[in-house]
Amino acid sequence: MIEFQRIQKNYHLSGQKAYEALKGVHGIINRGETVVLLGPSGSGKSSLLNICSLLDNSYKGRVIIDGEAITKTPEFSVGIRREKIGLIYPGFSLVAAYTVFENIEFPLILNHVPDEIRRARVSDMILKLNLEKYEEFKPDQLPVELKRRVVVARAFINRPAVVIADEPVADLESSDALSLIDSINQIGKETGSAVLIATCDAELTLGCDRIIHLHDGNIVEHVPLASVHRSKISEALPWGI
Numbered sequence: 677m678i679e680f681q682r683i684q685k686n687y688h689l690s691g692q693k694a695y696e697a698l699k700g701v702h703g704i705i706n707r708g709e710t711v712v713l714l715g716p717s718g719s720g721k722s723s724l725l726n727i728c729s730l731l732d733n734s735y736k737g738r739v740i741i742d743g744e745a746i747t748k749t750p751e752f753s754v755g756i757r758r759e760k761i762g763l764i765y766p767g768f769s770l771v772a773a774y775t776v777f778e779n780i781e782f783p784l785i786l787n788h789v790p791d792e793i794r795r796a797r798v799s800d801m802i803l804k805l806n807l808e809k810y811e812e813f814k815p816d817q818l819p820v821e822l823k824r825r826v827v828v829a830r831a832f833i834n835r836p837a838v839v840i841a842d843e844p845v846a847d848l849e850s851s852d853a854l855s856l857i858d859s860i861n862q863i864g865k866e867t868g869s870a871v872l873i874a875t876c877d878a879e880l881t882l883g884c885d886r887i888i889h890l891h892d893g894n895i896v897e898h899v900p901l902a903s904v905h906r907s908k909i910s911e912a913l914p915w916g917i
């Protein structure tokens with residue numbers, strides 16, 4: 677579970693008034709729930725994700741992960757992030773010298789998971805993302821779509837409390853994008869992670885549980901999707917698509 681409370685984020689540009697990117701936003705994402713943070717470019721999505729990922733500790737407000745309030749010290753953040761957070765960010769940040777298997781295994785090594793359990797978990801995740809044929813490949817040998825799948829596998833391998841994804845499928849074709857979002861949603865339910873996905877593409881909300889709609893640094897509303905039919909998504913959103 678992740679909760680963010682009264683989050684305010686200002687950017688200070690020299691010689692100018694502080695720019696308010698987030699204006700006191702609240703939200704909660706429960707374990708096993710996939711929530712899409714939807715908003716146009718510049719609405720504050722990345723700013724909020726960086727705070728929830730504990731990559732940015734210069735903000736007002738509070739982040740709570742699995743009931744624990746996050747202390748804003750870098751040392752504390754590194755430990756919590758390693759143990760409780762999986763990241764799917766636009767840069768792949770895969771280790772070029774490692775194989776697909778080793779890249780996915782890496783978070784388990786950092787968390788001291790015993791060898792046998794590690795291997796079993798990685799093999800299982802590789803099956804889930806249809807990466808069996810590429811286990812021994814290095815990232816540079818893979819097309820973008822497969823690299824994206826490896827990044828997703830690595831994010832969930834440690835069964836984290838929270839998975840944060842910033843535009844996880846931005847450079848993929850529509851059918852690949854929908855299929856990978858579907859995998860993120862399903863694996864999140866299996867690992868019991870709270871999943872927060874930022875995108876400006878409302879089509880990608882299909883199959884997710886809820887939309888948090890962000891506009892100009894404010895949360896406009898929360899839209900539960902269980903009862904909204906695909907063709908009605910645009911009507912359910914005040915700013916349309």
Ligand SMILES: Nc1ncnc2c1ncn2[C@@H]1O[C@H](COP(=O)(O)OP(=O)(O)OP(=O)(O)O)[C@@H](O)[C@H]1O
Nearest residue numbers: 687695697715716717718719720721722723724876
């Ligand atoms: N480091 C920074 N310094 C100054 N202003 C910033 C900085 N980062 C973001 N901003 C501004 O804060 C606002 C919110 O940016 P943010 O990147 O969080 O939005 P976003 O919804 O993720 O947009 P995009 O989808 O284009 O990345 C924007 O107006 C942006 O220009």
